Amino acid sequence: MSGGSAVGGDVILSVQDLRTWFHTDQGLVKAVDGVSFDLRRGETLGLVGESGSGKSVTALSILGLVTSPLAGGRVLFHGQDLSRLPRAALRAIRGDRIAMVFQDPMTSLNPFLRVSTQMMEGLELHQRLGRKAARGRAIEMLQLAGIAAAERRIDQYPHQFSGGMRQRVMIAMALSCNPEILIADEPTSALDVTIQAQILELVQDLTRRMGTAVILITHSLGVVAGTCDSLCVMYAGRIAERGPTGEVFARPLHPYTQGLIRSVPRLDREAPERLVPIPGQPPSLVDLPPGCPFHSRCDRAMDVCRQRYPGASCAGPGHSTHCWLYPESP
Amino acid sequence: MQPLPLTPLDAPEPAALPGGSPWADAWRRLRRNRMASASLAVIALYALLTLGAPLLPVHPYAEQVVAHKNLPPSLRPAGELMLEARSAYLARLAAAEARPGLDAREEAELGSMARAVRTDPVHRRHYLLGTDNLGRDMLSRLLYGGRVSILIGLVGTLTSMVLGIVLGSLAGYHGGHLDNVIMRCVDILYGLPYMLLVIILMALFGRSVVNLFVALALISWLTLCRVVRGQVMSLKHAEFVEAARAMGAGPGRIIFRHLTPNTLGVIVVFSTLMVPQFIMAESFLSFLGLGVSAPLASWGSLVAEGAGVMSLYPWQLLGPAVAMTVFLFAMNFLGDGLRDALDPQSRAQP
Numbered sequence: 001m002s003g004g005s006a007v008g009g010d011v012i013l014s015v016q017d018l019r020t021w022f023h024t025d026q027g028l029v030k031a032v033d034g035v036s037f038d039l040r041r042g043e044t045l046g047l048v049g050e051s052g053s054g055k056s057v058t059a060l061s062i063l064g065l066v067t068s069p070l071a072g073g074r075v076l077f078h079g080q081d082l083s084r085l086p087r088a089a090l091r092a093i094r095g096d097r098i099a100m101v102f103q104d105p106m107t108s109l110n111p112f113l114r115v116s117t118q119m120m121e122g123l124e125l126h127q128r129l130g131r132k133a134a135r136g137r138a139i140e141m142l143q144l145a146g147i148a149a150a151e152r153r154i155d156q157y158p159h160q161f162s163g164g165m166r167q168r169v170m171i172a173m174a175l176s177c178n179p180e181i182l183i184a185d186e187p188t189s190a191l192d193v194t195i196q197a198q199i200l201e202l203v204q205d206l207t208r209r210m211g212t213a214v215i216l217i218t219h220s221l222g223v224v225a226g227t228c229d230s231l232c233v234m235y236a237g238r239i240a241e242r243g244p245t246g247e248v249f250a251r252p253l254h255p256y257t258q259g260l261i262r263s264v265p266r267l268d269r270e271a272p273e274r275l276v277p278i279p280g281q282p283p284s285l286v287d288l289p290p291g292c293p294f295h296s297r298c299d300r301a302m303d304v305c306r307q308r309y310p311g312a313s314c315a316g317p318g319h320s321t322h323c324w325l326y327p328e329s330p
Numbered sequence: 331m332q333p334l335p336l337t338p339l340d341a342p343e344p345a346a347l348p349g350g351s352p353w354a355d356a357w358r359r360l361r362r363n364r365m366a367s368a369s370l371a372v373i374a375l376y377a378l379l380t381l382g383a384p385l386l387p388v389h390p391y392a393e394q395v396v397a398h399k400n401l402p403p404s405l406r407p408a409g410e411l412m413l414e415a416r417s418a419y420l421a422r423l424a425a426a427e428a429r430p431g432l433d434a435r436e437e438a439e440l441g442s443m444a445r446a447v448r449t450d451p452v453h454r455r456h457y458l459l460g461t462d463n464l465g466r467d468m469l470s471r472l473l474y475g476g477r478v479s480i481l482i483g484l485v486g487t488l489t490s491m492v493l494g495i496v497l498g499s500l501a502g503y504h505g506g507h508l509d510n511v512i513m514r515c516v517d518i519l520y521g522l523p524y525m526l527l528v529i530i531l532m533a534l535f536g537r538s539v540v541n542l543f544v545a546l547a548l549i550s551w552l553t554l555c556r557v558v559r560g561q562v563m564s565l566k567h568a569e570f571v572e573a574a575r576a577m578g579a580g581p582g583r584i585i586f587r588h589l590t591p592n593t594l595g596v597i598v599v600f601s602t603l604m605v606p607q608f609i610m611a612e613s614f615l616s617f618l619g620l621g622v623s624a625p626l627a628s629w630g631s632l633v634a635e636g637a638g639v640m641s642l643y644p645w646q647l648l649g650p651a652v653a654m655t656v657f658l659f660a661m662n663f664l665g666d667g668l669r670d671a672l673d674p675q676s677r678a679q680p
Contacts, residue, residue: 063576065572065575065576091578091579091580092578093578094575094577094578095577099576100573102573103569107568107569108572110574110588110591110592111592112352112591112592112594114351121577121579122577125577126578170573173577
């Protein structure tokens with residue numbers, strides 16, 4: 001972990017009260033409803049949550065890749081609100097200063113184009129490199145991503161690469177323009193367990209060397225514990241708890257975070273304890289009832305939990321939660 | 331940043347997988363298909379012969395040698411055939427009039443004709459496929475007619491490809507109002523009777539090859555537009571499109587760099603099967619007298635001319651009919667082969 005040095009650094013991305021709502025036939029889906037977080041230079045931030053908790057939509061909203069316009073909130077990148085930028089200006093930032101790696105490497109490369117064509121696309125678009133220079137840079141990135149015989153492999157097609165290799169290509173592609181932020185949307189979920197660790201190591205290694213900040217979206221607490229400086233636990237489109245990774249693991253505040261940690265086996269505990277699952281299902285995001293969305297599954301729910309969503313309670317530097325169990329901070 | 335190469339984490343990669351580009355794979359499968367390869371060879375031969383027609387030692391297609399009218403296909407020089415045909419005719423005439431032999435005037439005519447055959451070099455011509463009713467070389471007319479027919483097939487297909495791909499991609503990718511406008515235009519044009527429209531256009535703007543091209547192309551992009559639109563709609567939510575957008579690619583780049591190559595398989599198959607349709611349409615129009623105008627020929631106009639005299643001079647019909655049929659067969663077989671080669675469903679097969 002790059003640790004404490006990054007935490008004090010300057011904020012390069014500030015997401016403030018982000019709301020992404022979708023109008024569907026079933027009703028209004030508040031996929032992301034009031035998410036705020038800051039990302040500092042060189043920091044690795046984990047977004048953790050179950051499927052449907054709004055992690056991916058948050059990531060796509062940052063880059064303006066969702067179809068419907070934001071229902072509210074601001075995405076400040078170096079003080080510039082990305083959600084109000086004209087399309088062309090936003091396209092200039094995508095891939096160049098904020099890059100993204102997607103979940104499934106099998107489908108996120110175009111099967112009809114050579115890897116070289118796809119890798120050079122961003123370089124030609126953003127860095128105004130000539131074909132030769134772009135190709136050289138692409139080969140260099142592939143080598144950095146640990147692809148052997150990159151000069152030869154670059155002219156092959158995606159189907160000639162294995163899943164892990166493709167994710168390496170995706171990472172190399174995303175980092176080729178030297179972005180300030182890399183958004184990795186569950187980069188290891190579609191891969192074998194053995195490959196997962198390699199890919200995470202690669203992301204960590206490359207981004208640290210290049211000074212890239214990372215937003216790592218995952219549903220695995222283990223991944224977060226191993227790689228992230230700080231984390232945000234998301235539930236039903238909201239952030240339940242946020243804080244430095246060590247702090248949150250040592251002293252989880254929100255009952256949901258506590259439940260998540262209890263449901264994961266740990267190697268660093270002496271006696272094998274029973275894993276405790278969280279009862280129930282995440283609520284449907286269609287017409288979510290008022291109050292804390294977790295109250296139906298929470299064993300410490302109170303009357304107030306069903307009525308109003310709690311404000312933030314601060315528990316330490318950078319560590320806060322939204323739960324009625326704790327006194328609201330002024 | 332320091333370029334510090336990591337040590338590769340993977341084991342030495344396996345030997346390069348067979349194939350490579352999806353196009354190379356398709357080409358391999360196509361070559362393994364015997365009918366399709368044979369068709370490809372036939373089409374190549376046609377292309378070579380028709381494109382190279384000016385270089386071939388054939389008589390000019392428009393040159394009339396009236397003395398040589400309606401000669402049958404033969405390897406012998408035209409003069410001999412002409413003399414034979416004339417004497418046979420005169421003999422039949424004499425027999426019909428119940429005379430024992432030719433009279434003096436007829437003998438004299440044959441004599442002067444025989445002299446002309448010996449002296450005039452024009453009578454030493456050979457007509458491998460015979461001549462038409464104005465004494466024009468059928469082989470030459472067939473080659474130049476093929477040029478027009480194939481050109482109409484290709485230009486029509488290309489035009490409808492460009493229109494269909496561009497409009498179909500735009501409609502499919504953007505959706506919304508643009509999609510509505512484009513597709514309603516397609517629906518309206520679909521509703522009009524195709525041939526009637528072409529005939530009206532030809533009648534309005536006059537008979538010329540260019541007008542024929544325009545008339546056919548204007549109508550023919552409709553189906554392709556729908557096909558491309560459907561393909562693009564199903565592909566535009568693919569993750570690689572999202573990835574390209576996240577890379578900062580604009581709509582133009584995504585449509586023409588990322589989506590079109592993925593739809594090209596369907597388009598190629600569709601277009602191959604469209605070439606025969608164009609040739610048929612042109613032939614039909616020529617048959618009706620709305621196609622190319624004389625002395626220019628097309629397979630359709632040749633068939634139309636030949637059909638009128640098919641009981642007397644069958645070669646005038648057979649030549650163009652066979653030439654056209656073989657070409658259309660080859661195109662259709664090639665289209666079928668291409669569909670098999672480019673179909674992702676058959677990709678798993680060896």
